[in-house]
Amino acid sequence: MKRRDALRGALAAGLAGSGLAALTTTRNDIDAALAADHGSDLGFWESTAERYGYGYHGQAPDEVLADMLDDFDELKSLLAQRHTDKDRTTLSHVTGRMAGMVAIILHDMGQHHESHRWFATATRAAKKSGDQLLHAWVLGREAMVPLNFGAPQAAAKLADQARYLAGDKPSAAAALASAVASRAYAVSGDHEKALAAIADVERLADRLSPQQHADTWFGYPMQKHHVHMSQALTVLGQTRRAYETQKEALALSRAPSLMTRALIAIDTASCHAHDGDRATAAHLAAAAYGQLPASYRSGLTRTRALALYRTLPADTPDIGQLADALRLAS
Incomplete structure (x- = not known):
């Protein structure tokens, strides 16, 4: 508890000094532990990753980040243990999800360099898990970092890698990758590829299962779809379609979605x-x-x-x- 309070204080003061050092130490420990055998209470950690996947729920990003890093301190001891190949795969999958969510929060806080480092850890864990859709999801989410911080061509490249990994079968990862690609190509000025990606994501979104439409960081809910389409269509200058999708996004956004509502308004x-x-x-x-x-x-x-x-x-x-x-x- 004392460490958590100290970490909250460091993060509240900004991601520099002790706060950044804590992030770097945790990420390095995870990278090292991924090379070892491990095992233990995997069910608890699967449920923990699922719980975090539901997003901020009105909490500030630095508060959620502090909680996740505190949980990662416990997860490190599990990563350092030996386990069966099956459980090792499961733990790599959990680690990939957790590291990916830390990277998302860092991106939302404007810490894009550290976000990329955590996405690299998430990619390493996803590869070790053997889950190609998780790998595609990580790349699709990572593509949003260069997209939102001035490198749309790099974003398009990552998004297309994610689209390739996800394949043609409808999945939340495939829909996300196409949505991010549409935004990246729009910002890059390649309107033809942007419109083609929009058509792809609309086709995929119509074919997703209710589970794939789940309102989590790992799902592709229609609210998230309209947020992506709002940005792509706004950049393309298709304002009539953009206004329509913004209206849909707001109607589907939960009341505490402060950041989402602000971005739609902008x-x-x-x-x-x-x-x-x-x-x-x-x-x-x-x-x-x-x-x-x-x-x-x-x-x-x-x-x-x-x-x-x-x-x-x-x-x-x-x-x-x-x-x-x-x-x-x-």
């Missing part, structure tokens, strides 16, 4: 800017970003809001509201 603002209503764009973006708790104003939400701000002319009405929300010098 997409809507970007559509208004594209349609020539820049005042509404600035007002909507300022309200969406400015009303977020401080712990949600770093990383992806700030990147999106700042990108919109930079596209608006200096004489845009209400642009000062957006500048104030972003804490920019006037």
Whole structure:
């Protein structure tokens, strides 16, 4: 408990110094332990990974991250033990899921370099598990890091690798990979490939089972589908379709989904800017970003809001509201 409290404090102060050191130590220990034999209470850890898979549930990202790293401290002792090949495969699968979720949280917090390192650990574990769909899911999620931080071509490459691994059979991993590819190609300016990927993900989404549509980080729920399509269609300038999918995304979003709702609102603002209503764009973006708790104003939400701000002319009405929300010098 004391260590957890100390870790929470370090993470709350920012991912630097002791907080970053704790992340690095934990990840290195896991990488080393993956090379060893291990075993024990796998059922508990499978349920733990499943529980974390349901997302933030209104908790701040740094709080969830602190809990996960505390659990990883216990998981390390299990990784260091010997076990049967079957249980080793199961444990690698659990580790891949857990490491992938840590990477997602780091991405959401804007720590893209450390996120890539955790995705590498998740990839290593997924390969050892032999689960090709888990491997595809990890690559698909990792592709969102370069996508959201200025490297869409690298994102498209990772997403296409994930699409290849997932194959043509409908799966949550295949749908995610195609959705991320559609966004990456849209941002890269390759509209033909973006529209083809949109067609692929819409075809896949219609064929997923209820389990594959589960509202978790490992599923591909329709809410998540509409969030991806909102971003792809917004970038493509297809604002009519974008507004429709944004409406669907909001209708399907749970009330505590603070980050999701803010990102959708910023997409809507970007559509208004594209349609020539820049005042509404600035007002909507300022309200969406400015009303977020401080712990949600770093990383992806700030990147999106700042990108919109930079596209608006200096004489845009209400642009000062957006500048104030972003804490920019006037």
